[in-house]
Amino acid sequence: MTKAAKTRTSEEISVGEIRATNELKRILKDAFQGFFPKEGPAPKVAWCTSVGPAELLIAMGFKVYYPENHGALLGATRLANEYMGAANALGYSPDICSYLTADVGAFLQHQTPLTKAYGIPGVPKPDVLVYNTNQCREVQDWFMFYARHFKVPAFGVISPNMVNELEPSQIDYCAAQLKDLSFALGKIAGATLDHDRLAEVVELSRQTSVLWGEFLDFGRHKPAPMTFFDGCIQMAPAVVLRGTKPAVDYYRLLNDELRAHVARNDAAVKGETVRLYWEGMPLWGKLRYFSETLGGMGANAVASTYCNSWVFDDFDAKDPFRSMARAYTEIFINRSEAKKEELMKAMLERFEIDGVIYHDAKTCPHNSNSRFGMPQRLSAATGIPHLVMNGDLCDLRCFSEEQTTTSLEAFVEQLKERN
Secondary structure, three states, X not given: OOHHHHHOOHHHHOOXXXXXXXXXXXXXXXXXXXXXXXXXXXXXXXXXXXXXOHHHHHHOOOEEEOHHHHHHHHHHOOOHHHHHHHHHHOOOOOOOOHHXXXXXXXXXXXXXXXHHHHOOOOOOOOOEEEEEOOOOOXXXXXXXXXXXXXXXXXXXXXXXXXXOOOOHXXXXXXXXXXXXXXXXXXXXXXXXXXXXXXXXXHHHHHHHHHHHHHHHHHHHOOOOOOOHHHHHHHOHHHHHOOOOHHHHHHHHHHHHHHHHHHHOOOOOOOOOOEXXXXXXXXXXXXXXXXXXXXXXOOEEEXXXXXXXXXXXXXXXXXXXXXXXXXXXXXXXXXXXXXXXXXXXXXXXXXXXXXEEEEEXXXXXXXXXXXXXXXXXXXXXXXXXXXXXXXXXXXXHHHOOHHHHHXXXXXXXXXXXXXX
8 A cells, every 4th residue: 555545544534424324224224125015015016227217117106126226235245256156157148247147146046135234035026127228238138037037028118329419319219118118017007107197206306316416516526525435325316216205305415414514624535635537337345445545545536427327417397208218318328439528528627537547347348438449538638647447346356456456556646746
């Protein structure tokens, strides 16, 4: 470690746990226990991809479960490597998404950290699965595994990909699929879509998105009162509870707390001297390592592509289908290289970034933007240095802590010399 890292205590590295996190744990526990009510009938359950049409599912009375969230939890609890082999043995390559192989492997071995975390017997059985190909093809193959196992239908929204400027025809195409989906879901839910209810849910998602964006914008403050690694935890309601009032209430509480930190000039990283941008997926099993290592160097990852992926500016209760189609098609991962570079440039300027860390995730090529020259082009255009770091979402065999520490030390030292 650097001399700076050796001389800084844990109290100096962080402003401390965000107090609202206690409420976050409560609302997540309530949400997961809701799949298994102690009284009354069990809800109809829909499994959905993380950037799928959750609003439509909620409006039609389904309780929504997100396997990608489960994959991230397996990574964060460092259990993924115990389960991926079972999926590999079934023919799922170790080179495909480790969310998928960890989740399927855990299912095959009848294991889940949800039991310990929330006191539920296991993952809830789906009545239907709904995916959107706006992220990658793996989500379709992932959901089809469970459709075959549970013998339930799986429906997909097939999105245009590598989108530059979103065209009206592309929005129409996705909106029409969503409308058709509502009729198919009605047969499973045993009810037709209530359009007023859909408008209400879309508005709750819009509010959640606005409030989540406000939280992320606190990273613009110098010193920043939060880090990218805080964001990886605090984003849970934006992912698994959007379209619900608890998500809105939680982000209001969280943002009130962050405003108090800003008023006191509290710093998530004491003596913040370097401001970093994190591009790509988190290494879920190494969040603490990165937080403490970078914090010990006086460096703070104040912004990221990943956390901003759940800021949907286009939700509109007056036009639910088209606004959902737009919001879910123009996510960063689904854009052209030229558009990604344009969006990145704006973020680097907005957050006054000194350096960019690109995470090249071994099993997530669709969300690793370091493989086709983007880091070099952006550094040439902006003058901002970059570091490409190898790792993975869940598979810790793809990550070397020793090599990464050495690379981070040299990179941060380089940035300090420039400042």
